[in-house]
Amino acid sequence: MQVLFFYLVALVTVISGVIVVAAKSPVNSALALVNTFFCLAVFYVMLSAPFMAAIQIMVYAGAIMVLILFVIMLLNMGVEPFKKFTHVTWGVVAGSLVLMLTLFFISRGQPTKVVGAITRDVILKEGHTELIGKSLFVNFLLPFEITSILLLVAIIGAVILAKKEV
Amino acid sequence: MPEWLVTTILILVKLGFVFFLLLTGAAYMVLAERKLLGRMQLRYGPNRVGPFGLLQPLADAVKLVTKEDFIPSQADKFLFFIAPGIAAVTALLTFAVVPFGPPIRLFGREVPLVICDLNIGVLYFLGLSSLAVYGVTLGGWASNSKYALLGSIRALSQLISYELSMGLAIVPVVLMARSFSLTNIVNAQAGLPFAILNPPAFLIFLVSVLAESKRIPFDLPEAENEIVAGFHTEYSGMRFGLFFVGEYINVIILSSMVTVLFLGGWHGPLLPGIVWFFLKVGFISFLFIWTRGTLPRLRYDQLMHFGWKILVPLALVNVIVTGAILLLLNPAKG
Numbered sequence: 468m469q470v471l472f473f474y475l476v477a478l479v480t481v482i483s484g485v486i487v488v489a490a491k492s493p494v495n496s497a498l499a500l501v502n503t504f505f506c507l508a509v510f511y512v513m514l515s516a517p518f519m520a521a522i523q524i525m526v527y528a529g530a531i532m533v534l535i536l537f538v539i540m541l542l543n544m545g546v547e548p549f550k551k552f553t554h555v556t557w558g559v560v561a562g563s564l565v566l567m568l569t570l571f572f573i574s575r576g577q578p579t580k581v582v583g584a585i586t587r588d589v590i591l592k593e594g595h596t597e598l599i600g601k602s603l604f605v606n607f608l609l610p611f612e613i614t615s616i617l618l619l620v621a622i623i624g625a626v627i628l629a630k631k632e633v
Numbered sequence: 634m635p636e637w638l639v640t641t642i643l644i645l646v647k648l649g650f651v652f653f654l655l656l657t658g659a660a661y662m663v664l665a666e667r668k669l670l671g672r673m674q675l676r677y678g679p680n681r682v683g684p685f686g687l688l689q690p691l692a693d694a695v696k697l698v699t700k701e702d703f704i705p706s707q708a709d710k711f712l713f714f715i716a717p718g719i720a721a722v723t724a725l726l727t728f729a730v731v732p733f734g735p736p737i738r739l740f741g742r743e744v745p746l747v748i749c750d751l752n753i754g755v756l757y758f759l760g761l762s763s764l765a766v767y768g769v770t771l772g773g774w775a776s777n778s779k780y781a782l783l784g785s786i787r788a789l790s791q792l793i794s795y796e797l798s799m800g801l802a803i804v805p806v807v808l809m810a811r812s813f814s815l816t817n818i819v820n821a822q823a824g825l826p827f828a829i830l831n832p833p834a835f836l837i838f839l840v841s842v843l844a845e846s847k848r849i850p851f852d853l854p855e856a857e858n859e860i861v862a863g864f865h866t867e868y869s870g871m872r873f874g875l876f877f878v879g880e881y882i883n884v885i886i887l888s889s890m891v892t893v894l895f896l897g898g899w900h901g902p903l904l905p906g907i908v909w910f911f912l913k914v915g916f917i918s919f920l921f922i923w924t925r926g927t928l929p930r931l932r933y934d935q936l937m938h939f940g941w942k943i944l945v946p947l948a949l950v951n952v953i954v955t956g957a958i959l960l961l962l963n964p965a966k967g
Contacts, residue, residue, distance in 0.1 A: 524763070529796075533793055
């Protein structure tokens, strides 16, 4: 049952992923990307990580993609005329490189039977949100703060770039 | 009867109950609004169809269904088709996590009066309300009309701005209840409701919720004297009906969120819990209508200024103050 559901969602994810690249109108691409993010959130739920799923939807589908859509609508980009793709050789090279990389990782990794410190039982006992909170604000406080300062710098930079005179 | 059958039937009954209640509630909310607005403006309001105009929603529905369904020739057909659906469905789905009564005993088992008590209920609500933006935005964009596009761009920027202060106003509630589950939040308010314990959060949430519902004084996305009817200018018939019903379902759902998060949900003296819940939701919905009858529309720059420069900083300060007080009250747990 769960496996069947997984394959169904995976199929939708892959199809929307293809539409992101293949769609002619930028709005349709953006919407397919929203759909992909939504399917990823479903995977998080199936991995018993509901908090991650909610954050995925709120941040990616709900905020970032909305802003991208906003920009597309403001620029009023029309349908791109379908150009003939001329760089077939480069496409094949890039594609086979990515494929080799993926196969390398799949062959090296152990997809099953790897047991880390945080198993399903630990999540059910302690709570998923509590675990994330603890590792973010206790174990990895310094990296977390550094990341937030980095984001702050980015925000200030964007404001300064957008302002005509500082 | 086997165990799983009982569970399935119970879930289906609850779903049917909530679905029926929300849709009739939304229909009669329209009537109540027209009646109350009429009284506030010294006129009668609808009173022709049925006794006291009580059959008016039915007549409206028949009219909407039989109207010609019109699609502009330059519209993006697919998006035009699904946008009202997104608006209505995201509004309906939110009610899945709202606990509308204390658990009752039925056939010798405990039945919680909530469709699904998610342990991330608050985040589920926020996530759906951020997805609700898509219905409005796509509807306006797909119409391919400048008024609809202007309306949807306004709706988009307004909704994502006020979502922020709404989310930040919920943080103190989660801090005080120590849980993301709405049932636990209601149970944490058995003594005093959070509206009394933390009035700034309550006020910020109430204002943000008004803005999220896109109603006067925050109805810039459909300001009819500037941009015709905003994002639903090109919609007619039942498609317009879905936007319209979605708006009123949204009002009911946002009122129940105010009730659950700040007014103690089903807790109250004398009357049974479920009655208290519906009384509180009714009162907040009345507040929505009352505001509409009282206040004029904001200007666009006032709206953005108020959201970003007043509500968001206030909500942030409130989060810090609430956290500090909670830490002082029980330092051992913190």
